[in-house]
Amino acid sequence: xxxxxxxxxxxxxxxxxxxxxxxxxDLIRIPTLNPPGRNYREICDYLDGRLSGMGFHVELVRAExxxxxxxxxxxxxxxxxxxxxxxxxxxxxxxxxxxxxxGNGWTVPPFGGELIDGKVYGRGAxxxxxxxSASIIAADAFLATCPDFTGAIEISATADEESGGxxxxxxxxxxxWFDPSRVQHVIIPEPLNKDRICxxxxxxxxxxxxxxxxxxxGSMPFLGDCAVRHMGAVLAEMEATLFxxxxxxxxxxxxxxxxxxxxxxxINSIHGGEPEQAPEYxxxxxxxxxxxxxxxxxxxxxxxxxxxxxxxxxxxxxxxxKAARPSFTYEVRDLFEVQPSMTHESAPIVRTVSQAxxxxxxxxxxxxxxxxxxxxxxxxxxxRLQNCIAYGPGILDLAHQPDEWVxxxxxxxxxxxxxxxxxxxxxxxxxx
Ligand SMILES: [Zn+2]
Numbered sequence: 001x002x003x004x005x006x007x008x009x010x011x012x013x014x015x016x017x018x019x020x021x022x023x024x025x026d027l028i029r030i031p032t033l034n035p036p037g038r039n040y041r042e043i044c045d046y047l048d049g050r051l052s053g054m055g056f057h058v059e060l061v062r063a064e065x066x067x068x069x070x071x072x073x074x075x076x077x078x079x080x081x082x083x084x085x086x087x088x089x090x091x092x093x094x095x096x097x098x099x100x101x102x103g104n105g106w107t108v109p110p111f112g113g114e115l116i117d118g119k120v121y122g123r124g125a126x127x128x129x130x131x132x133s134a135s136i137i138a139a140d141a142f143l144a145t146c147p148d149f150t151g152a153i154e155i156s157a158t159a160d161e162e163s164g165g166x167x168x169x170x171x172x173x174x175x176x177w178f179d180p181s182r183v184q185h186v187i188i189p190e191p192l193n194k195d196r197i198c199x200x201x202x203x204x205x206x207x208x209x210x211x212x213x214x215x216x217x218g219s220m221p222f223l224g225d226c227a228v229r230h231m232g233a234v235l236a237e238m239e240a241t242l243f244x245x246x247x248x249x250x251x252x253x254x255x256x257x258x259x260x261x262x263x264x265x266x267i268n269s270i271h272g273g274e275p276e277q278a279p280e281y282x283x284x285x286x287x288x289x290x291x292x293x294x295x296x297x298x299x300x301x302x303x304x305x306x307x308x309x310x311x312x313x314x315x316x317x318x319x320x321x322k323a324a325r326p327s328f329t330y331e332v333r334d335l336f337e338v339q340p341s342m343t344h345e346s347a348p349i350v351r352t353v354s355q356a357x358x359x360x361x362x363x364x365x366x367x368x369x370x371x372x373x374x375x376x377x378x379x380x381x382x383x384r385l386q387n388c389i390a391y392g393p394g395i396l397d398l399a400h401q402p403d404e405w406v407x408x409x410x411x412x413x414x415x416x417x418x419x420x421x422x423x424x425x426x427x428x429x430x431x432x
Contacts, residue, residue, distance in 0.1 A: 005423055005427070009145050012419070013415045013416045020137040020411055021411075023050070023137065028120065028122035028123070028129055029111055029122075030046060033099060037098065037159065037160065040074065040075060044060050047136075048078060051136070052080075054082070054140055055143070059079050060078050063077065063159065067166040067167060068166070077168055079172070081154045082153045084149035086149070086150040088152070089185065090153070091153055091184070091186075092155075092183045093186075093188075095157050096128060096159070097157040097158065099162070104402065107403055118409060119405040120406050122404065125405050126393075130393050130411050131394060134189060134418060135187070138417075138418035141415070142422040150428050151425070156172070158375070169378040173383040174382055178382070180385045183383075187388075187390075187418065188374065188375060188388070188392070189391060189393070189418075190392050191395060192368065192391060192392060193396060194410050194414045195361050195363060195365055195366060197365050197389050197391050198369065200253075200342035201342075202340050202370075203303075203305070203340035203373075204300055204301075204338040205301065207299070207314070207335055208296050208297075209295050209314070209331075209332050210332075211328055212230075213225035213328060214289070214291055225327050225328070227328075228290050228293045243265065246262060249262055249263040249305065253340075253342055253369040255369040255371055256368045260371035263301055265300075267295055267297055268298045270295045300372075307339065315332070318330055341373075341377055343389055347387050347389075352421050353417065356424065376390065391414070393410040393413070
């Protein structure tokens with residue numbers, strides 16, 4: 001049911017379309033490249049001006065001592081809060097302000113923020129400065145239309161999501177910013193398409209596997225023990241037993257695309273023997289039997305799987321190789337792990353955004369789960385807040401591509417969904 005408040009909010013967002021476009025363009029024109037983490041302070045200062053002007057109380061927080069934080073490239077974050085005249089719950093919009101490298105193949109200036117045929121172009125347009133702008137305009141429209149609200153709105157722009165989020169949401173979550181006692185609802189406006197709600201993501205385990213042999217002269221390999229051949233046996237065993245095992249595991253999570261509904265494993269890199277020389281080195285390699293070979297594996301696992309079981313499968317596979325090749329030794333080193341995260345469909349934020357999408361787009365939203373992780377992991381695991389989703393404008397496939405863009409109408413539509421969501425959660429007479 002569309003009522004009078006919904007109609008006024010929809011008009012308030014529509015009348016801000018130009019401001020929404022300009023804000024997106026301004027943000028794209030601050031090149032917040034990560035790595036190494038450029039212009040983080042500049043974008044936070046720009047947002048400070050904007051949000052202070054809307055009556056928000058603003059704090060700039062540097063993630064001092066976090067991974068990658070340095071005086072040359074400090075990890076700055078901004079958190080802005082606007083309290084209503086009455087006590088109530090807090091709705092938090094969290095966007096990352098960093099963007100990935102430009103890459104080749106652009107036909108428009110990557111930091112120009114050009115508006116062409118209803119699309120704003122530039123690195124970060126869709127991932128995710130368009131989403132950040134939509135949340136700010138949604139809040140602006142809501143504050144102008146419904147000043148007598150309960151609770152609070154928070155808007156944050158955080159560092160380093162593209163490199164794990166340790167200098168951003170993870171740091172803030174450790175400092176208590178996402179404690180459920182102060183924040184009750186979180187929307188992350190990542191580009192998941194305006195009619196989809198992303199409930200969470202699969203889990204991750206990165207590890208390095210090293211096979212070890214014995215160095216000897218390459219003319220007498222029988223005096224050594226070749227670590228690369230041992231790795232070959234490991235890879236053959238993986239093909240024969242591990243990949244088929246993973247392909248047989250399917251999740252009930254609504255992961256998109258469909259190929260990611262099963263457990264997956266990528267071999268990220270392989271290296272054996274002596275280090276590769278610089279291109280200007282003109283000499284030949286020395287004849288040696290390699291005594292070590294390393295691969296890095298990137299295993300994505302499902303909510304139905306346990307990380308201990310995931311690691312045990314790899315250990316069992318290595319054990320089978322070892323049984324057939326007694327001379328070889330190996331080591332497995334953990335590099336990184338993230339648990340799967342999935343907010344329940346009955347959570348208040350899911351129900352509320354779902355209802356708003358039905359009103360604005362006249363269709364039922366699709367629930368999806370992301371194949372890769374994003375900052376929800378830190379809000380869930382460190383912040384202990386489960387009432388969190390990703391919802392925002394932009395087409396996911398355009399993220400990290402050349403000629404990245406975000407559609408103005410898509411931003412207006414998702415900003416309207418966000419404004420209606422604020423009304424539902426912060427106007428006492430409207431609570432579902
Ligand atoms: Zn993103």
